[in-house]
Amino acid sequence: MNNLTTLIKRLEAATSRLEDMVPSISDPSASTNGVASLPESGLTAPGADIRGGPGTPQQQPMAPLPPAIDDFDALINGDVKTFVNMSEEIGGLVAEQSAAVLRAFAAERKFLIVTTKAKKPDIQSPVYMEVLKDLQSTMGVVNDIREANRASPLFKHLSTVSEGINVLIWVANDTKPVDTITEMLSSAQFWGNRVIQEYKEKDQTHVQWAQTFYRIFKSLTGYVKQHYPSGLTWNPNGIDPLQATEEVNNPEQSSAKPPPARSLAGGPPPPPPLATFSNPPPPPPMPPNGVSTSRSPADMGAVFDEISRGESVTSKLRKVDPSSQTHKNPSLRAGSAVPSGPVRSDSSSSRGKSPIPGKKPKPESMRTKKPPKKELEGNKWLIEHYDTHSGMLEIAAQISHSILISRCARTTIRVVGKANAISLDNCSQVSLLVDSLVSAVDVIKSMKFELQVLGMLPTIMLDQVDGAAIYLGRESLGTEVFTSKCTGVNLNLPPLEGFNGENGEEGDYVERALPEQIKTVIKDGMIVSEMVEHAG
Numbered sequence: 001m002n003n004l005t006t007l008i009k010r011l012e013a014a015t016s017r018l019e020d021m022v023p024s025i026s027d028p029s030a031s032t033n034g035v036a037s038l039p040e041s042g043l044t045a046p047g048a049d050i051r052g053g054p055g056t057p058q059q060q061p062m063a064p065l066p067p068a069i070d071d072f073d074a075l076i077n078g079d080v081k082t083f084v085n086m087s088e089e090i091g092g093l094v095a096e097q098s099a100a101v102l103r104a105f106a107a108e109r110k111f112l113i114v115t116t117k118a119k120k121p122d123i124q125s126p127v128y129m130e131v132l133k134d135l136q137s138t139m140g141v142v143n144d145i146r147e148a149n150r151a152s153p154l155f156k157h158l159s160t161v162s163e164g165i166n167v168l169i170w171v172a173n174d175t176k177p178v179d180t181i182t183e184m185l186s187s188a189q190f191w192g193n194r195v196i197q198e199y200k201e202k203d204q205t206h207v208q209w210a211q212t213f214y215r216i217f218k219s220l221t222g223y224v225k226q227h228y229p230s231g232l233t234w235n236p237n238g239i240d241p242l243q244a245t246e247e248v249n250n251p252e253q254s255s256a257k258p259p260p261a262r263s264l265a266g267g268p269p270p271p272p273p274l275a276t277f278s279n280p281p282p283p284p285p286m287p288p289n290g291v292s293t294s295r296s297p298a299d300m301g302a303v304f305d306e307i308s309r310g311e312s313v314t315s316k317l318r319k320v321d322p323s324s325q326t327h328k329n330p331s332l333r334a335g336s337a338v339p340s341g342p343v344r345s346d347s348s349s350s351r352g353k354s355p356i357p358g359k360k361p362k363p364e365s366m367r368t369k370k371p372p373k374k375e376l377e378g379n380k381w382l383i384e385h386y387d388t389h390s391g392m393l394e395i396a397a398q399i400s401h402s403i404l405i406s407r408c409a410r411t412t413i414r415v416v417g418k419a420n421a422i423s424l425d426n427c428s429q430v431s432l433l434v435d436s437l438v439s440a441v442d443v444i445k446s447m448k449f450e451l452q453v454l455g456m457l458p459t460i461m462l463d464q465v466d467g468a469a470i471y472l473g474r475e476s477l478g479t480e481v482f483t484s485k486c487t488g489v490n491l492n493l494p495p496l497e498g499f500n501g502e503n504g505e506e507g508d509y510v511e512r513a514l515p516e517q518i519k520t521v522i523k524d525g526m527i528v529s530e531m532v533e534h535a536g
Contacts, residue, residue: 066116068227069109075223076105079216086209094157094209097145101165104138108168110248111135118244120234123172131241132172134249139165156195157206160213164188167217170224174231177224179378185217186380379420380404386411392433395419399438405430424449443468453479462486471509481514489514 065073080102087098114131121127146162149155167184170177192210199206238244323329373384374393381395381403389411395403397419405413405424412431415422421439424430427446434441436455443449445464452471460481462468467488472479474494483489492509517532 065113069113069116071223071227072109072112075216075219076102076109079212079219080105083209083212083216086205086212089205090154090157090209092154093145093149093152094154094161097142097158097161100138100141100145101161104135104142104165104168107135107138108171110245111171113248114241114244115232115234116238117235117247118238118241119236121241127241131245135168135171139168156191156198157209160188160191160195160210163191164213164217167220170220171232177228177231178221181217181221181224182378185214188213188217376401382406383408383413405432418455462489465489483514486514487516 084095084098084102088095111131111134118131121131142165143162146155146158149158152158164184164187166187167181170180173180192213195210196207369387370385372386372389373382374386374395375382379400379402381397381401383393383395383403383405384407386393386408387410389408392412392414394414394416397403397415397417399418399420401419403415403419403422405422405427407426408430409428410430412433414433415435418436418438419434421437421442422432422434423442423444424432424446425444427449429448430446431450431452432441433452434454434457436453437457440459440461441451441457442461443451443463443465446468447466449465449468450470451460451468453476454473455475457472457476457479460470460479462481462483463485465483465486468486469490469492470481471492472494477493481491491512491514493512494509515531518529519532520527520529522528
């Protein structure tokens with residue numbers, strides 16, 4: 001009995017002491033750096049206020065991200081992550097380079113956040129270059145992987161990504177950033193299409209890899225058209241760009257504030273820091289019942305075990321009555337949603353059937369005529385669907401312009417100035433007059449084609465051309481002509497310098513036909529080919 005009395009007295013004394021051990025927040029001397037501290041004696045006056053006083057700092061909630069940043073995150077988590085996963089399937093240098101691509105997109109994301117916080121600096125100033133430093137360095141890593149592995153069998157893959165990563169410099173185009181994306185896509189396709197051509201019969205993974213990379217450009221084009229159609233926007237009332245860059249690169253330090261005072265009774269914990277690419281968010285909390293909704297590998301194994309049981313899997317399915325089967329009752333097909341045409345199936349009943357032949361393309365005469373188009377998109381001229389155009393169609397070209405002429409007929413086209421290259425596809429009776437070109441004229445599947453060159457032209461490439469007359473000038477006598485599956489191609493050469501006709505006038509052009517027949521013989525185990533000449 002005495003022991004029980006003693007125990008009760010000790011409990012009452014401990015309870016009394018705990019009630020007295022409460023910090024006095026109302027006393028300014030009892031707080032250090034905004035955090036309540038206990039006095040040395042551990043005692044306070046009765047009735048002391050245990051709530052935070054007016055001087056206690058409060059934790060500010062994190063501001064939501066702008067819609068432009070949210071959409072850019074969706075692009076990274078969507079098409080960019082899909083490309084990275086496809087690269088990891090190929091592995092090796094391709095996977096390593098894709099990881100650098102992901103870091104480059106993360107660096108551009110930080111740059112976009114800086115633009116929402118800071119005023120626009122002078123583009124020529126060191127401040128602007130300092131803000132862009134992380135983006136430029138990560139893009140450089142992507143290119144360095146290509147340059148250091150030129151002997152790799154996957155060099156075409158590395159070149160595709162190295163040329164395409166420059167698409168991130170759209171942020172420096174203050175007028176039409178979409179043009180930059182289109183131009184960089186063309187550079188990437190130069191190598192990417194070679195990858196597709198090489199692997200389309202060997203491994204579809206590489207083909208899908210290239211197409212996945214192309215989709216990033218398509219998504220980025222839609223993103224820029226939605227948020228920055230006329231160039232990148234900055235915050236006119238923002239802070240200094242370098243300060244904003246420091247806050248974005250160190251979100252934990254910039255957002256760190258003295259924690260609020262907490263009483264002994266406890267309080268809600270502060271919110272977690274903003275998730276970044278270097279600081280991933282914590283895993284989601286467990287459901288209230290404590291059961292996770294994700295399937296474990298064992299659960300998936302059980303599913304496949306059920307599937308592998310064979311016919312017993314379908315034992316509980318309801319059997320369809322013959323009166324409800326459409327293949328036995330044609331009248332039911334008239335009012336049902338079952339398509340009337342043949343349906344392809346992978347079942348054993350349809351494997352013996354021959355595949356449905358594809359629809360043949362309509363002849364050119366039966367196709368709907370489209371309106372003519374002459375448009376400059378970025379650095380590309382598009383000339384399409386001109387038919388029997390009256391007069392001469394002139395194109396004012398520059399040295400960086402490429403010209404694509406497609407599906408034109410009975411039209412004369414004049415290219416004024418020095419252009420980069422000209423491609424003519426599926427045309428008939430088109431006459432082309434060119435001043436000078438940097439690279440080549442490429443003619444594909446065209447008939448009765450005429451070309452006259454006034455200045456310099458390094459190369460002419462003809463593929464499936466039926467009937468062509470090419471007039472070269474004295475400056476273009478060094479032109480190289482490549483032909484494939486061509487007939488009736490004639491070169492018209494200018495008279496030799498100083499040669500005059502009968503009346504002292506300049507002589508006429510001399511026509512020379514390109515060979516169409518080749519004779520091939522075997523000599524000493526080597527194949528020797530020579531032209532077939534028809535004399536007389």
